[in-house]
Amino acid sequence: MSDRRRDIVIETQDLVRHFSSGGSGRTVRAVDGVSLSVERGETFAIVRESGCGKSTLARLLLRLIEPTAGTVVYEGRDLSSLSPRQMRAARARLQFVFQDPFSSLNPRMTVGTLVGEPLIVHTGLSRSERRTRVGELLERVGLRAEHAERYPHEFSGGQRQRVAIARALASEPTVLVGDEPVSALDVSVQAQIINLMEELKSDFGLTLVVIAHDLAVIRHMSDRVAVMYLGEIVELAPADALFDAPGHPYTEALIAAIPVPRPGREEHGEALGGDIPSPLAPPSGCRFHPRCPYAVDRCTREKPMLETAGRGRLVACHRQKELSLAGVGAAVAAGANEKALRRFELYRQHAEGNAAGSG
């Protein structure tokens, strides 16, 4: 992780955040010793578990909450060492897109005010310059300049997410952290927002950190992927490698569990058994052992460390070297049948032709 040639934008070291669970005096280990480093210009994805650890990591990355232990280093500086003023400046460069854009947008503010607000704080633009800039930003995210007069509730979910992205862009960030940025959206609209984020990433040279549970979304967007289980990273690898040949049994199980939109497919593998253990009392040894089909005695006693396992890959599993795990098989990766694929392509051509014609 200390490779000097890598241009690291944001890095966490042994990041821990525990919450005490109401009254019981027990501790929820939402984030439990996470170390990762995000390179400039990449899209780094974190596979989030549903349930525990909700948004905790994203909030820690932006220092919206304080870690129990560990550090977040942004552009070489420990966020916890920054003065309030420095922190504000850092926060401008580190922007956030939430799952539910509605709860993050003040319903009483017009879209113009919402998008213009960061410009007041972070730029010296005059009022009329700001108005122009807001118009530009709205158009950049696929809305219209006139939309500045409207209120968030007048927009659909996808449009609100565009407003949230325009607002994030206003402070000229270098890093955009998306916490389930598309999971509240319908597939058709989800695709619009994914395309938009990818466009903005290349236009503005952004670094993206995407925290999501949907592996297909992650596969589509990311360069590198970290998989978390019960608050810990169990595997971190380049996206292609991770999906083609997972290094950790949990990654394999996740891939196998995804329902693939192709009927009549052979059941691939056994469904992962067991329930997700309570984060209040994570299992001993390897936390995955009660559900792992490859578990051996050692796994129940000894905690596996996150170790290098081939190019750019880290895996926390005692049996990593001996196991050969199934990834997204050829059958799953292959497209739909010819006829359907031809229609998808026709659809795409017409949809894009129309968009270009009317834009």
Add this chain to the structure above:
Amino acid sequence: MSVETVEAGGRANGPANAGSGDGATVLRVSDLSVRFAGQPVDTIDGVSFTLSAGRTLCLVGESGCGKSVTSLATMRLLPEKAARITSGEARFEDRDMLRLSRREIERVRGDRMAMIFQEPMTSLNPVFKVGDQVAEAVARHRKVGRREARERALEMFRRVQIPAPERRLDDYPHQLSGGMRQRVMIAMALANDPKLLIADEPTTALDVTIQAQILRLMRTLQDESGAAMLLITHDLGVVADIADEVAVMYAGRIVESGPVETIFNDPQHPYTIGLMSSMPTLGAPKGRLATIPGSVPSPFEFPPGCRFATRCPFAQTRCFSEVPPFERNDDGHGWACWRTPIETIAEAGGHA
């Protein structure tokens, strides 16, 4: 391809996919329309479908397209003041659900017709033990004693593979994980051996590994019981996994339906094609995703013709004013579009 018109009236109508000999018809919904108070048009407009014993129909479509309203109308669970059923019938065991009295409805619901919702927390009572709630569901419809009802609950807990079922009976809902609560809901729904099961997004709130378990369980239980199932989802992956038949819904109408292989291998309606092509896949990424522009219109914005016209890349003037008829071919595959197959559009001169 030979296409036969099943509805000459010009309303956008879903088909009647009688399972080809596979199972007897359990529920036949025809021409169901629902209008909400203060709305200019019927939000649900002329929906028809058929459920057969031992088979699963998936109702799929984006948020707000009317999946839940359709199923709630069938179960008579819509608020009667706010939602008026303006046409149609729902034949279940030779009776029209839409015209039964309240008392009669309540006798059917939870007995021969059962429902599972997305969030079990809202359908389980937090202050009662889960075992008692399942036993109560049994006792409501069967002349059984307390002991017997509880035994039935235990048996159901075993069937839905709840570990340590004896102990779990005495748990309260909040003591169970999301997956376990959903198993309890399934146990409760199946406790009286329903002939028809309606499941509205039963796995959407669950972790994918747990979703896979629940879907597998539902399939097994259906094989055992031979119940007909209506499964509502927005996830095409779930559809491919579990459906025998698929009905694709858009803005309150069924726009395409047919056997699951046909829908995935020979999708015809531009909305179906748009939905499928905008999904990211697990395969290596291939650049920009296709999208469906804009978003689902509100009933105030529905065009008088094809409701997809405001977003369809193939829309012509006619589409906005004339409702395309739902036409079904001999294979039970039907759709409602003026311009299919879309290949002919490209051949006729391509896009502008």
